Amino acid sequence: TWSTRPQRILRAVQQSATRGDPRSVVRAIDQFCRHKEWAMNVGDEKGCILDSVVSELNPSTVLELGTYCGYSTVRIASLLPPHAKLITLEFNPDFAAVARQVIAWAGLQGKVQLVEGASGDWIPKMKEQFGVKTFDLVFLDHWKDRYLPDTKLMEECGLLRKGSILLADNVICPGTPDYLEYVRNSPRYKSQYFKSHLEYTKAEDGLEKSVFLG
Numbered sequence: 001t002w003s004t005r006p007q008r009i010l011r012a013v014q015q016s017a018t019r020g021d022p023r024s025v026v027r028a029i030d031q032f033c034r035h036k037e038w039a040m041n042v043g044d045e046k047g048c049i050l051d052s053v054v055s056e057l058n059p060s061t062v063l064e065l066g067t068y069c070g071y072s073t074v075r076i077a078s079l080l081p082p083h084a085k086l087i088t089l090e091f092n093p094d095f096a097a098v099a100r101q102v103i104a105w106a107g108l109q110g111k112v113q114l115v116e117g118a119s120g121d122w123i124p125k126m127k128e129q130f131g132v133k134t135f136d137l138v139f140l141d142h143w144k145d146r147y148l149p150d151t152k153l154m155e156e157c158g159l160l161r162k163g164s165i166l167l168a169d170n171v172i173c174p175g176t177p178d179y180l181e182y183v184r185n186s187p188r189y190k191s192q193y194f195k196s197h198l199e200y201t202k203a204e205d206g207l208e209k210s211v212f213l214g
C-alpha cells in the first residue's frame with residue numbers, strides 16, 4: 001500500500017527533525033513541502049505572522065480549527081506560556097493520526113488536546129467537555145465554507161469574550177468571501193488583513209485578524 005502525503009510529511013519529520021525541538025519540526029516540514037511535495041500547511045511566511053500574533057497575545061486558551069499534520073499546532077503550542085492549553089479539531093482521522101505523532105515528536109503533547117470530529121459538533125460541547133470558558137485566540141484553517149457558520153456558532157455558545165482574537169488562514173486563496181464580508185462589516189469585530197502568500201508559492205494569500213468587541 002502506498003503512503004499518503006501526510007505520512008510522507010511525518011517521515012520527513014522523523015528523519016530530519018530532533019525529538020523535542022519544535023523549531024526543527026517546523027523546518028523539516030517546510031523543507032519537505034518547498035522542495036519535495038506542496039502541502040496545505042500555513043507555511044513559514046504566514047507562519048511568522050501567526051507567531052507574532054500569538055507572541056503578542058500570550059493566550060491561555062487557544063482553539064485551532066483544522067489540524068492537518070500539526071504544523072501550525074506546533075508553531076502555536078511552542079509559543080504558549082506554561083499552563084496554557086491548545087485544543088485542535090481535526091475531522092479527517094488520517095490527518096489526526098499523523099498530527100498526533102508530529103506533535104509528540106515536537107514534545108508538545110502536554111500542551112495540546114487533539115480532538116477528532118467536526119467543528120459544528122464540538123463547538124457547542126467545548127464548555128462541558130473541556131472546561132473552557134472563552135477562547136483568547138481561535139485559528140481558523142479548516143473547510144473554508146465553515147469559517148462563517150462556526151464563528152456565529154462560537155458567538156452563540158459564548159465562547160468569545162471582549163478582546164478574543166480570530167485569526168483566519170486563506171482568506172484570499174482558496175478564499176472565504178462570506179466570512180471576510182462578515183468580520184469586516186460587523187460592528188462586533190475590528191478586522192485587519194495581513195497580506196502574504198499562499199504557502200510555498202508566489203500566489204497572493206493572507207491572514208485576517210479580527211478582534212471580537214463583545
Ligand SMILES: O=C(NCc1cccc(CNc2ccc3[nH]ncc3c2)c1)c1cc(-c2ccc(F)cc2)cc(O)c1O
Binds near residue numbers: 089091143
Ligand atoms: O482547504 C484547506 N484546508 C482545509 C481542509 C482541506 C481538506 C481537508 C480538511 C479536513 N480537515 C477538517 C475539515 C473540517 C473540519 N471541521 N473542524 C475541523 C475540521 C478539519 C481540511 C486549504 C486549502 C489550500 C489550497 C489548496 C489548493 C490550492 F490550489 C490552493 C490552496 C490551502 C490551505 O492553506 C488550506 O488550509
Ligand SMILES: [Mg+2]
Binds near residue numbers: 040
Ligand atoms: Mg490553510
